[in-house]
Amino acid sequence: VTDVPAALLASLRAAVGSPHVLTDPELTEGFSTDWTGRFHGRAGAVVRPGTTDEVEAVVRACAEAAVAIVPQGGNTGLVGGGVPLHGEVVLSLTRLANLDPVDVAATQVTAGAGVTLAELQRHADRCDLTFGVDLAPRDSCTIGGMVATNAGGTNVVRYGPMRAQVMGVEAVLGDGSVVSHLHGLPKDNTGYDLAGLLTGSEGTLGIVTAARLRLVPRPAHRVTAALGFAAIPDAVAAVGVLRSMVTSLHAAELVLKDGVMLVASVLGLEPPPALLAPAALILEAASPTDPTEEMAAAVARLSTVGDPVVATTPDQRRRLWAVREGHGEAINRLGPPVKLDVSVPLGRVAEFVAGLSACLPPGAGLVIFGHLGDGNLHVNVTGVLTHEPNAEEVARAEAVEASILEAVVGVGGSISAEHGIGTAKVRYLHLCRTPAEIAAFRNIKQALDPAGILNPHALLPALA
Amino acid sequence: VTDVPAALLASLRAAVGSPHVLTDPELTEGFSTDWTGRFHGRAGAVVRPGTTDEVEAVVRACAEAAVAIVPQGGNTGLVGGGVPLHGEVVLSLTRLANLDPVDVAATQVTAGAGVTLAELQRHADRCDLTFGVDLAPRDSCTIGGMVATNAGGTNVVRYGPMRAQVMGVEAVLGDGSVVSHLHGLPKDNTGYDLAGLLTGSEGTLGIVTAARLRLVPRPAHRVTAALGFAAIPDAVAAVGVLRSMVTSLHAAELVLKDGVMLVASVLGLEPPPALLAPAALILEAASPTDPTEEMAAAVARLSTVGDPVVATTPDQRRRLWAVREGHGEAINRLGPPVKLDVSVPLGRVAEFVAGLSACLPPGAGLVIFGHLGDGNLHVNVTGVLTHEPNAEEVARAEAVEASILEAVVGVGGSISAEHGIGTAKVRYLHLCRTPAEIAAFRNIKQALDPAGILNPHALLPALA
Numbered sequence: 051v052t053d054v055p056a057a058l059l060a061s062l063r064a065a066v067g068s069p070h071v072l073t074d075p076e077l078t079e080g081f082s083t084d085w086t087g088r089f090h091g092r093a094g095a096v097v098r099p100g101t102t103d104e105v106e107a108v109v110r111a112c113a114e115a116a117v118a119i120v121p122q123g124g125n126t127g128l129v130g131g132g133v134p135l136h137g138e139v140v141l142s143l144t145r146l147a148n149l150d151p152v153d154v155a156a157t158q159v160t161a162g163a164g165v166t167l168a169e170l171q172r173h174a175d176r177c178d179l180t181f182g183v184d185l186a187p188r189d190s191c192t193i194g195g196m197v198a199t200n201a202g203g204t205n206v207v208r209y210g211p212m213r214a215q216v217m218g219v220e221a222v223l224g225d226g227s228v229v230s231h232l233h234g235l236p237k238d239n240t241g242y243d244l245a246g247l248l249t250g251s252e253g254t255l256g257i258v259t260a261a262r263l264r265l266v267p268r269p270a271h272r273v274t275a276a277l278g279f280a281a282i283p284d285a286v287a288a289v290g291v292l293r294s295m296v297t298s299l300h301a302a303e304l305v306l307k308d309g310v311m312l313v314a315s316v317l318g319l320e321p322p323p324a325l326l327a328p329a330a331l332i333l334e335a336a337s338p339t340d341p342t343e344e345m346a347a348a349v350a351r352l353s354t355v356g357d358p359v360v361a362t363t364p365d366q367r368r369r370l371w372a373v374r375e376g377h378g379e380a381i382n383r384l385g386p387p388v389k390l391d392v393s394v395p396l397g398r399v400a401e402f403v404a405g406l407s408a409c410l411p412p413g414a415g416l417v418i419f420g421h422l423g424d425g426n427l428h429v430n431v432t433g434v435l436t437h438e439p440n441a442e443e444v445a446r447a448e449a450v451e452a453s454i455l456e457a458v459v460g461v462g463g464s465i466s467a468e469h470g471i472g473t474a475k476v477r478y479l480h481l482c483r484t485p486a487e488i489a490a491f492r493n494i495k496q497a498l499d500p501a502g503i504l505n506p507h508a509l510l511p512a513l514a
Numbered sequence: 515v516t517d518v519p520a521a522l523l524a525s526l527r528a529a530v531g532s533p534h535v536l537t538d539p540e541l542t543e544g545f546s547t548d549w550t551g552r553f554h555g556r557a558g559a560v561v562r563p564g565t566t567d568e569v570e571a572v573v574r575a576c577a578e579a580a581v582a583i584v585p586q587g588g589n590t591g592l593v594g595g596g597v598p599l600h601g602e603v604v605l606s607l608t609r610l611a612n613l614d615p616v617d618v619a620a621t622q623v624t625a626g627a628g629v630t631l632a633e634l635q636r637h638a639d640r641c642d643l644t645f646g647v648d649l650a651p652r653d654s655c656t657i658g659g660m661v662a663t664n665a666g667g668t669n670v671v672r673y674g675p676m677r678a679q680v681m682g683v684e685a686v687l688g689d690g691s692v693v694s695h696l697h698g699l700p701k702d703n704t705g706y707d708l709a710g711l712l713t714g715s716e717g718t719l720g721i722v723t724a725a726r727l728r729l730v731p732r733p734a735h736r737v738t739a740a741l742g743f744a745a746i747p748d749a750v751a752a753v754g755v756l757r758s759m760v761t762s763l764h765a766a767e768l769v770l771k772d773g774v775m776l777v778a779s780v781l782g783l784e785p786p787p788a789l790l791a792p793a794a795l796i797l798e799a800a801s802p803t804d805p806t807e808e809m810a811a812a813v814a815r816l817s818t819v820g821d822p823v824v825a826t827t828p829d830q831r832r833r834l835w836a837v838r839e840g841h842g843e844a845i846n847r848l849g850p851p852v853k854l855d856v857s858v859p860l861g862r863v864a865e866f867v868a869g870l871s872a873c874l875p876p877g878a879g880l881v882i883f884g885h886l887g888d889g890n891l892h893v894n895v896t897g898v899l900t901h902e903p904n905a906e907e908v909a910r911a912e913a914v915e916a917s918i919l920e921a922v923v924g925v926g927g928s929i930s931a932e933h934g935i936g937t938a939k940v941r942y943l944h945l946c947r948t949p950a951e952i953a954a955f956r957n958i959k960q961a962l963d964p965a966g967i968l969n970p971h972a973l974l975p976a977l978a
Contacts (some may be wrong), residue, residue: 155750155861156889157757158593178758202701211701213710214678227950235857237666237675237931239714240946242955246677246710250703267758286619287530293621294642294731295802297761336760339811344803376534393699424700425620467701482704485693490962491706497961498954509705 121194165193278327373464587659627658688963742791
């Protein structure tokens, strides 16, 4: 049933208790496939520790047996970083669900790796606070996974990504040592930034077991606006004006005419004319005091196409957001897309988008949307893959992917904005990281995971 | 004159040109002492490279010769981290003064390590932008030094410390390899956070040669307020209210009655009654739109002592800040103080301050002020040291320092908030970092500086 050595299984059972070591394929199957079904592997065993001490015991046992571990949170990743593709031991962190009382004076909280984002949000909300990162899979995704992948989302333009929320971590490093620095002091220059290093390391350096997280005031007032522009450069310039004039701007999302028309027809929505301009922004500001006036003053400075829409009621807001959020579903209706999550310097977004058509094979469609405030674009190519793709389609999809990622790098962009490298993008890492950088990464990996057991197929390419 | 081997000197001269290798004690003296005169050493040589390639050549030459390097920026540090105490080669980065045009779309700029903070500020100002970190030695301190020490200052409560401004670095690691990632993408999950790791590493892992820096909108409106409170816990609670209600709050400074009275008498100032309360806050908000109303609404919610002062003219503002900024000078008039830069969890500031008198020898005085928004306190003990302290006074000062730092750790604080560990606090690092953390630091150091030549006496204690 499993190729994990019997002696190791015995150690794992001793460490976490037999009920928390799963080897029955019926039970391990759910841990061996990601939620999209794109990444499918096989867990040698699934281990579900309930405390940091148990995580330590598991890591030490696996290190000694030289058996690889794939850490897993809510299993909502998009790049195969949490799926055991080669019979690894899955270390599921969902039982580390401890959530301390909110430290109201510091506006911080310590959360176990297994706490879901939605739980954290409800917890903060009870103290009139909120969390600076929000993601669609909030009911499943966990704090540990969000730290490990440096999760992003729509509010990065205001609060930064996950790394900006992490004030400290507790983690078990690859050598089994436990590091913990959860005081959450905003100013603390006593050594290297282990928390920042572990954030975004995709489980390759250590297993994050808890995090000290910054919370932010829950805004009482919110305003959403939709603005149309004649072309992408106007939308980019508008983001600059808005960022300088609207202190509480927390979302600046780009949609393009083709995408909006697709969403409208597939989902039966009726977008306002502003959103049917060649390029459009959906903006949101949220503040303790009403940001409507500030937003209106900024909007008045912009050269827009069609009448700007300023939504202040929840229903108006929902209708604008439905257009943005409907993109994923509308695209999927056209068949499985080739999906890329990239970021591009703001000054080069227009040039990048204009060049994309050259990356497409005949008959392919292109839908682009994204978090323009961060230069983060989600690029979707339709008409290349079918639901049961043959080898030729897969090869064509890979060629499109490689071609687009090269275009990204050509404008100084990043091949992974917020999803990470995982196992899916390892082969592309060299496109945007030099041999010297990758060598430094390897040296750091060797320093903290000397046995090389932590998520060995993720992030770093295998040595040639 | 120098104990740097002749062969190495020849290599250094070949690398950077003879005029930029100094060995004459008259010339090296200024690089061998810090500006306060507390740390005095001797440079084996001072090397002043003009390009990153030259830095690389210097590091490779020193690594090969196994000669230690102390990197130095503006030499404004406070913990002896940039002073050659043991005849090291000083690598002065001030000639790396290249400052790229501001990337207005991204609101970022790439600055060489030797650019001073004031130069950066003027450069940003010309584009209606500013830099999120400000420090008193702005005319001397350099970007490279600020990155290396993760500099803080009064605006951390809004913009975060230096690490939050650094979007990427170029650096020469201890093995001579050059890593560079200066695209400045706000979302970029392609590997480990080398920039964050190097920030605050005090030159022990790599030499930062350039940084990509976030700029922020230059606020058009500014309001400063002074509020008095009956006791420290009221001031702490007020900071919470202010942070939740005033989005653009960028400074929340604490002063205490003893300190304000000292400043008033020594410098001949007349502080408003609010600042003569047992505890007082000097607050500032700055925003594209006038924050006065938001500030007034928040202040109205607080239980203050005496009438709050809300200053809107530059002159009124200057008079309030003079009280805060006069603390350093007023304290120095009492003789050389024992100065500590610590941070404490906000919820425990009052308890920490109350306990400090037990740390003092008879006859000593205590003046505390600081950045309350970050829990960062500057603790000054007077009456212990004289200008030419004898051994007994030095021992007494060290005992006071150790006692206060233990009190800091006792409330979960940090022994170095914004100044770093340098060489001065190495012996205290174990107070707030566990053996496992220090071991992880050592492993990272070994990974990036395998020959151990970069600032070997700073940050990490020598192995026993």
